[in-house]
Amino acid sequence: MSYSFEQAAEQAWQWLETVARFSEIQNPQRNGVTRQCATPEHRATLDALTTWMRDLGMSVRQDNGANLIGRYASSNPDARTLLLGSHQDTVPNGGKYDGIMGVMLPLVLVKYLRQNRIELPFHIDVVAFSDEEGSRFSSTLLGSKVLAGTFDSNMLYATDDAGVTLKQALEDFGCHPERIVEDRYAPEDVIAFIETHIEQGPQLELENLPVGVVSAITGIERHQLTIHGLAGHAGTVPMHVRQDSLVGAAGVIRLVDALCRETEELVGVVGKIENAPNGVNVIPQTTTLSIELRSPQDKVRRRAREQLLEQIDASLTASRLTFDHVLTYEQSAVQCSEWLSRELEGAVQDSGITLRVLFSGAGHDGLAMQSLCDIGMLFLRCEGGVSHHPSEAINPEDLTTAVEVLANVCRRLAKRHDSV
Incomplete structure (x- = not known):
């Protein structure tokens, strides 16, 4: 048998x-x-x-x-x-x-x-x-x-x-x-x-x-993005003049999510975020977040990276925020x-x-x-x-x-x- x-x-x-x-x-x-x-x-x-x-x-x-x-x-x-x-x-x-x-x-x-x-x-x-x-x-x-x-x-x-x-x-x-x-x-x-x-x-x-x-x-790339704003008292600074780094980060997260949903063979995530001074009544001054993009096609991933960085620059500039960006990892x-x-x-x-x-x-x-x-x-x-x-x-x-x-x-x- x-x-x-x-x-x-x-x-x-x-x-x-x-x-x-x-x-x-x-x-x-x-x-x-x-x-x-x-x-x-x-x-x-x-x-x-x-x-x-x-x-x-x-x-x-x-x-x-x-x-x-x-x-x-x-x-x-x-x-x-x-x-x-x-x-x-x-x-x-x-x-x-x-x-x-x-x-x-x-x-x-x-x-x-x-x-x-x-x-x-x-x-x-x-x-x-x-x-x-x-x-x-x-x-x-x-x-x-x-x-x-x-x-x-x-x-x-x-x-x-x-x-x-x-x-x-x-x-x-x-x-x-x-x-x-x-x-x-x-x-x-x-x-x-x-x-x-x-x-x-x-x-x-x-x-x-x-x-x-x-x-x-899949190919993988990871970025660290540090957004710079201006701290202030959450009760005294008017909303229209604030430079809130965490609000800027929220916009970045939406951009990452939208781009990955709209692009075939691309996935991504903002998986880590750090905020300072991180007080309950303080406008955030510095927010650091990770961005990861993955695709089985390197050209798709790299094109998405360029598009995303352009969108991030436009979004944060409109909010009177600056940022530092580092590509921390890339695997084809x-x-x-x-x-x-x-x-x-x-x-x-x-x-x-x-x-x-x-x-x-x-x-x-x-x-x-x-x-x-x-x-x-x-x-x-x-x-x-x-x-x-x-x-x-x-x-x-x-x-x-x-x-x-x-x-x-x-x-x-x-x-x-x-x-x-």
């Missing part, structure tokens, strides 16, 4: 439940999961993954960036490698599926292939990236940068809240940070990287679809590989699922991996689009679909290999 996709999905569910217990604070349903890089919880996760990988006949290694890599080897030792995986770490009080689900699904894919004696003309390396979220060291994409060969050694001196450097944490975890450069994959040895991840948004659920294919990973969008996306799209349709292509509004390890190889992503719907929260949830039946799609992708890539 063959091993089914349903059995594989049930195994993934059990493993996800097990790993959810590897958290700084217990009771994942109420308190969420907190699992950071190079911590006892990270070690417990890698120990469990190592056991499961070895039980599947995989060779296992931990690299010097604290990534865990399990290989399901082809009978051809000189074959190229398909990389599958995601990150093991979470945000503080995060959910049970963000990241780690993209490790478990490739593992049960391997179990499906092994149990059904399906041989492939390429190796499969399943990767549990050490740190994508950057919660402990603000070291976003640490693990994937190591594999891609773009890790900046200066990051080794970043510290956590306790003053421990990333270098020390990695050494304590059994790594040799000075040898990270040796852990880069050779581009000629890699076919592609595919990540399976919860959508972190509501689109698939709204359309009653279990999975979707990602076209691009990454387009998923066209050929690989076509194979993913075909794999979804092979499963009898209506195809939905959407872009990712969040960052992922593909942002780093695209420096190494072609990338693709498969999204799995999550309840209410909720992510980075203890109530993060998925439909167990969708795991079945995801395993089938991954198996279909492998079949398609094997055919592609044979035709070359």
